[in-house]
Amino acid sequence: MDFDFYGHQIVAHLSPNEVGHKEHNHVDGDEVPVRHFGAILSMEEWKTLAAKLTGANTRFIIEPGIRFEGLPGEQATLFFLDPSGNALEFKAFHDDRAVFAR
Numbered sequence: 001m002d003f004d005f006y007g008h009q010i011v012a013h014l015s016p017n018e019v020g021h022k023e024h025n026h027v028d029g030d031e032v033p034v035r036h037f038g039a040i041l042s043m044e045e046w047k048t049l050a051a052k053l054t055g056a057n058t059r060f061i062i063e064p065g066i067r068f069e070g071l072p073g074e075q076a077t078l079f080f081l082d083p084s085g086n087a088l089e090f091k092a093f094h095d096d097r098a099v100f101a102r
Contacts, residue, residue, distance in 0.1 A: 003082070006039045028067045036079065036087035040099065046076050046092035053080065061087060073098050 024031040041049065050064035061079040068074045075098070077091040093099060 005037065006041070030062045030067070032089075033061060033079065033087040036089050038089035038091065041090055041092045043076065043092045043094060046078075046090060049090055050076070050078055053078070 023035070024033055026032075053060075054064065058080050061081065062077065064076070064078040066074065067077050075091045075093050077089060079087055079089050082088055
């Protein structure tokens with residue numbers, strides 16, 4: 001299946017030999033799936049998407065929230081699985097210069 005991922009193409013295939021996300025990194029109190037796709041949205045787009053997904057009772061891996069609050073790299077983020085089981089991350093920054101800040 002092909003997905004339009006904010007103007008980028010993601011191709012998802014089912015693989016019976018690969019199930020779930022076994023590896024995670026501990027990031028600011030969350031267990032982030034190592035293998036994931038991510039998109040950076042504007043803060044308004046992120047808020048709209050977070051509200052839409054929450055309203056649709058999406059099952060989140062990581063609930064919408066703010067990570068690294070008050071620090072360089074502060075970001076709004078959320079994670080969920082697509083229908084093929086791929087982890088997707090959507091994030092936003094108040095300041096785009098913070099995208100790679102540490």
